[in-house]
Amino acid sequence: MEYLEHHCFPFWNTSCSLDFHLNYVNVLFFLYISAVSVLTVCGNLLVIISITVFKQLHTPTNLLILSLAVSDFLVGICVMPVESVRSINSCFYMGKSQCRIFHIIMYILLFASLINIVLVAIDRYFAVCDPLLYMSKMTMRKTLICIILGWTVSICYNLVPVNFGHLNLTGTTVICFRECAVAFSNALGSADLIVSFIGPCTVILILYVRILAVALRQAKSISKFAKKRVSQNNLKSSRKSEVKATKTLSTIVLVYFICWVPWYIGMLNIKQFQKSSVKLTALLCLFYTNSCINPFIYAISYPWFKKSVKLIVSLKILQTATNHAV
Numbered sequence: 059m060e061y062l063e064h065h066c067f068p069f070w071n072t073s074c075s076l077d078f079h080l081n082y083v084n085v086l087f088f089l090y091i092s093a094v095s096v097l098t099v100c101g102n103l104l105v106i107i108s109i110t111v112f113k114q115l116h117t118p119t120n121l122l123i124l125s126l127a128v129s130d131f132l133v134g135i136c137v138m139p140v141e142s143v144r145s146i147n148s149c150f151y152m153g154k155s156q157c158r159i160f161h162i163i164m165y166i167l168l169f170a171s172l173i174n175i176v177l178v179a180i181d182r183y184f185a186v187c188d189p190l191l192y193m194s195k196m197t198m199r200k201t202l203i204c205i206i207l208g209w210t211v212s213i214c215y216n217l218v219p220v221n222f223g224h225l226n227l228t229g230t231t232v233i234c235f236r237e238c239a240v241a242f243s244n245a246l247g248s249a250d251l252i253v254s255f256i257g258p259c260t261v262i263l264i265l266y267v268r269i270l271a272v273a274l275r276q277a278k279s280i281s282k283f284a285k286k287r288v289s290q291n292n293l294k295s296s297r298k299s300e301v302k303a304t305k306t307l308s309t310i311v312l313v314y315f316i317c318w319v320p321w322y323i324g325m326l327n328i329k330q331f332q333k334s335s336v337k338l339t340a341l342l343c344l345f346y347t348n349s350c351i352n353p354f355i356y357a358i359s360y361p362w363f364k365k366s367v368k369l370i371v372s373l374k375i376l377q378t379a380t381n382h383a384v
Contacts (some may be wrong), residue, residue: 084146085337091142094343094350098134101353102127108366111375115362118201119181119307123356126174126204126310129167130349137164138346145339165216169254171349173208175314176258177201179265182304187272194363215253255322262311269304310352315346 105127108117181201184192316379324341356363369375 083336084339087145087334087343088142090271090343090347091138091145094346095138095142098130098138098346098350102131102134102349104367104370105363106131107354107370107375110365112287112362112366115366116198118196118198119178119185119196119204121201122174122178122181125208125324126171126178126352129171129174129316130352132333133164133167133171133349137167141342141346145342162216165254166212170209170212172255172258173212174205175311176261177204177208178307179269180204182269182307183265186269186304197245198254251322255318259315260264266308266311269308273304306355309355309359313351313355317351321345 106124109120109124110128137160181196184195188195321341322342324338353363357367366375
């Protein structure tokens with residue numbers, strides 16, 4: 059096969075025409091990613107509107123949830139529609155410059171999501187491990203600065219020209235038409251894996267191990283608070299609220315790892331997946347599922363989210379008085 063006369067898949071060196079090659083599996087993947095995209099956009103848009111409009115929800119923790127929802131919303135509206143089309147036959151039906159822009163946007167959003175997860179872990183660490191100083195350490199201003207810095211780091215890191223070279227994983231030149239894959243040398247690929255995934259995930263795990271240890275110690279003292287005066291019941295109520303928030307956000311982190319880790323393991327063993335686009339697409343589906351699942355976790359765990367959704371759906375949010383109603 060002459061590579062310069064035919065299009066080819068990124069990994070399988072097979073011809074790829076401009077026509078869709080439909081089969082039941084590819085159609086299923088297309089429908090799944092499309093559905094996930096719609097749920098991601100709608101669910102995270104509800105979170106964004108809720109936290110933005112209702113002043114009562116303007117807290118440091120909710121500001122982090124808002125930032126995470128923004129990154130997931132943008133993944134759903136900018137990345138998933140393209141991936142749903144590529145799930146049909148792995149071809150990219152735009153030019154090389156659009157391919158590069160697509161990858162830059164995708165990596166910025168995914169890295170920003172991971173940074174937001176790290177910030178959530180830091181927030182929970184201070185809330186559980188240093189509750190007396192939490193209000194002074196995690197103010198709205200400091201949280202906003204951290205979020206802005208996180209997005210700035212993600213944008214700057216993924217705009218570095220060296221991250222968008224023209225070498226693939228084996229160091230040979232990419233020559234496939236209709237291919238849209240960012241190519242790394244082995245050294246750059248390993249460094250990027252450490253910076254954009256292993257490093258942040260290690261920080262998250264360390265923080266949550268510490269949180270778990272402290273939470274277990276605090277659980278033993280709950281019965282003591284129950285026997286004390288009403289003035290201390292307020293403190294107990296506050297601690298219960300923090301524990302509930304920690305459980306909810308810990309669930310988000312756990313789901314994040316469940317969805318992301320298999321994809322990165324697959325990338326580390328890419329040779330085992332080169333002959334099976336189905337396996338690779340299945341991992342991709344799991345990967346993107348993470349972006350749509352967080353609003354459902356909020357709906358289960360947070361009464362304020364349920365109330366705000368009812369106000370938004372019923373259009374009562376248009377009444378100026380409801381911005382304090384949650």
